[in-house]
């Protein structure tokens with residue numbers, strides 16, 4: 292499975308995939324390239340370090356159609372057949388999503404369908420729930436709404452805040468995303 296990772300920032304989930312791959316935990320996956328939409332994304336440094344080709348496709352002040360067509364050109368040129376959103380903070384259009392139907396997965400830091408969107412930890416704390424976690428799901432036309440592949444939960448303590456919750460969930464994400472990728476690549 293020829294995989295592209297899309298990221299917008301820190302890229303720790305990208306790193307988790309790289310490490311799983313280097314440890315032979317993803318025998319059917321080849322990480323072909325990284326696309327970032329922010330030039331300051333630290334994910335770029337990780338790609339450089341591990342000699343993974345990377346592309347900056349800036350999304351700011353650009354029409355979504357153009358942004359996505361630039362990404363599609365890269366994906367097609369490199370024969371990519373699967374896309375992993377790893378902290379990619381842009382919503383993809385129905386056109387893009389349908390082009391890669393069931394070929395795009397996303398990691399999200401909540402137990403979907405609870406707390407979709409970009410403030411999952413804050414929303415979980417404010418809702419006063421006593422557990423949260425992370426979800427890997429297929430990307431469909433909605434925001435964090437596609438079919439769920441895997442989930443992992445943790446309990447929320449009274450003392451937890453947005454930051455401590457994020458710190459608790461992140462290590463689970465780093466396990467869940469490679470696990471889902473391995474599962475899906477083994478089926479192909």
Ligand code: GAR
Nearest residue numbers: 300301302303304378398399400408
């Ligand atoms: C992760 O916690 C990921 O689940 C979240 O952004 C973070 C990216 O961290 N994604 C979303 O909230 C998507 N709605 P990373 O850049 O270190 O992987």
